[in-house]
Each structure stands twice: as C-alpha cells, then as structure tokens.
Amino acid sequence: MIGIFDSGIGGLTVVRAVRALFPAADIIYFGDTARTPYGTKSPETVRRFAVENTELLLERGARLVIIACNTASSVAAETLAERFPVPVLDVISPAVEMAAALPKLRAIGVIGTRGTIGSGVYEEKLKAASPKTRVYSQPCPLLVPLVEEGWLNQPETRRIVKKYLQPLKMKGIDALILGCTHYPVLKDLIADKAGKRVRVIDSSVAAARNLAAQAAERPEIGPLLEGKGSLEILVSDVTGQFARLAQMILKERVELTHVQV
Numbered sequence: 001m002i003g004i005f006d007s008g009i010g011g012l013t014v015v016r017a018v019r020a021l022f023p024a025a026d027i028i029y030f031g032d033t034a035r036t037p038y039g040t041k042s043p044e045t046v047r048r049f050a051v052e053n054t055e056l057l058l059e060r061g062a063r064l065v066i067i068a069c070n071t072a073s074s075v076a077a078e079t080l081a082e083r084f085p086v087p088v089l090d091v092i093s094p095a096v097e098m099a100a101a102l103p104k105l106r107a108i109g110v111i112g113t114r115g116t117i118g119s120g121v122y123e124e125k126l127k128a129a130s131p132k133t134r135v136y137s138q139p140c141p142l143l144v145p146l147v148e149e150g151w152l153n154q155p156e157t158r159r160i161v162k163k164y165l166q167p168l169k170m171k172g173i174d175a176l177i178l179g180c181t182h183y184p185v186l187k188d189l190i191a192d193k194a195g196k197r198v199r200v201i202d203s204s205v206a207a208a209r210n211l212a213a214q215a216a217e218r219p220e221i222g223p224l225l226e227g228k229g230s231l232e233i234l235v236s237d238v239t240g241q242f243a244r245l246a247q248m249i250l251k252e253r254v255e256l257t258h259v260q261v
C-alpha cells in the first residue's frame with residue numbers, strides 16, 4: 001500500500017495524479033485537517049507533524065510514503081528518509097527535475113507557501129539542476145485558505161492570483177512551478193494569469209512521474225503499484241468542506257475516516 005499525506009486537501013491532487021498513472025495501486029491518504037495549514041508554521045513543528053503522519057501511515061500498512069506537501073517536503077524529506085525503513089518520496093525534487101528538462105528555460109518562477117519559499121529549497125535545487133536559469137520565488141499565503149474554502153473562481157481569488165503573479169511576470173519568467181499541492185486546483189486560473197508563454201509545472205504530476213521512475217529502479221516498489229485500486233482517506237478532523245472538495249478533486253464519492261494524531 002502507498003501512503004500519501006498532506007496538511008489537508010492539497011495532497012489529493014497527488015493522489016489523483018498517482019491514480020491516473022497507476023489505477024491499481026492501493027492508496028492510504030492522510031489529510032491533517034486538524035493542524036492545517038503547515039505553510040505558516042515553523043520548520044520544527046512541520047517536521048514533527050511529518051514524522052507523526054508517516055508513523056500513522058506505516059502503522060496502517062503503507063510500505064512507501066509520498067510527502068504530498070511541498071512545505072513538509074522542504075523541511076522534513078531528509079529526516080523521514082533517514083528515519084523510516086521504507087522509500088520516502090517528496091514532491092520538490094521531481095518538480096525541479098521536470099522544470100530543468102524544459103527547453104530554453106531562462107527564468108523560472110516558484111510559488112508556494114511561506115514555509116516552502118522561506119526554506120530556499122527550490123532555489124537551491126534549481127540552481128544545482130539548471131545553473132544558468134534565473135529563479136524568482138513568491139510566497140502566496142492566501143491561496144491555501146482560498147482553496148480550503150472552495151473559493152476557486154471568485155473575483156477576489158482571481159485578483160489575488162493576479163497580484164501574486166505580477167512581480168514574477170515583471171521578471172519575464174518563461175516557466176512557473178506550482179510549489180504547493182493545493183495550487184493544481186487553481187491551475188487554469190494561475191495559467192491564465194501567468195500568460196500564454198509561461199509553461200506551468202505541476203508538482204503533483206511531477207511526483208506521480210517520479211513514482212514511475214523510482215519503480216523502474218527499485219524492485220520493492222513494483223508490487224505496490226499492482227493492487228486492487230483501493231483508496232482509504234483518513235483525516236484528523238472531519239469537515240463537510242473537505243468531503244465536498246475531495247469529491248471535486250477525485251471525481252468520485254469519498255468516505256472519510258477520522259483518526260487522532
């Protein structure tokens with residue numbers, strides 16, 4: 001079974017991308033809705049939550065864990081990989097690889113939570129993977145609450161997205177990384193405001209492709225992709241809003257199981 005976690009609803013975009021590639025994979029998802037958002041919290045706190053979330057998924061049978069959260073990936077990927085005896089995949093390295101493979105990449109923008117952008121991990125990895133590319137980062141702290149509220153196409157949301165992207169557009173970016181797994185829900189709007197010439201990299205799609213790449217290299221992963229296609233969704237707080245958005249993202253009815261962390 002594959003374990004996937006995020007602070008809330010955003011990681012379901014990774015579940016969607018993984019299921020598109022591996023429909024038979026059995027997945028257990030944990031959305032830490034009682035403690036969301038992670039993007040405004042300190043690295044120490046997010047690291048502690050990430051360790052607890054991984055323990056929970058392993059106790060329930062996960063044999064591989066995807067950190068479907070850029071914020072947790074930016075501060076906890078190494079800790080989790082060192083501490084747990086299963087493969088732990090993050091969402092940042094795959095997005096960076098996907099970006100670095102783009103032809104004619106001169107200037108790239110990265111949007112994410114304050115935690116992700118403040119960690120500097122995207123800049124560091126992009127500089128290493130594509131040294132000539134200029135990197136511009138922009139924290140977008142209002143986007144996670146807007147997505148969690150389901151404000152996906154309100155005029156206020158459109159204005160806020162436009163305002164966040166303005167400084168990046170001024171720098172003439174030719175690609176943009178959605179460095180938060182909540183943002184694919186706003187992908188069309190973000191792509192529209194970024195402009196036609198800007199290629200948009202979705203870290204949830206990158207994470208799913210990375211799973212395929214890892215499976216080709218690590219024989220223990222293959223059998224995890226060939227199950228019954230089951231999906232169990234755990235949350236630390238049950239809300240109607242989560243259920244509604246989960247159904248919108250996954251396009252199927254979902255049942256939520258409440259767990260304590």
Ligand code: DGL
Pocket residue numbers: 006007008010011036037038039040068069070071072113116144179180181182
């Ligand atoms: N979806 C998460 C991310 O990719 C976290 C959002 C949050 O909890 O602030 O960063």
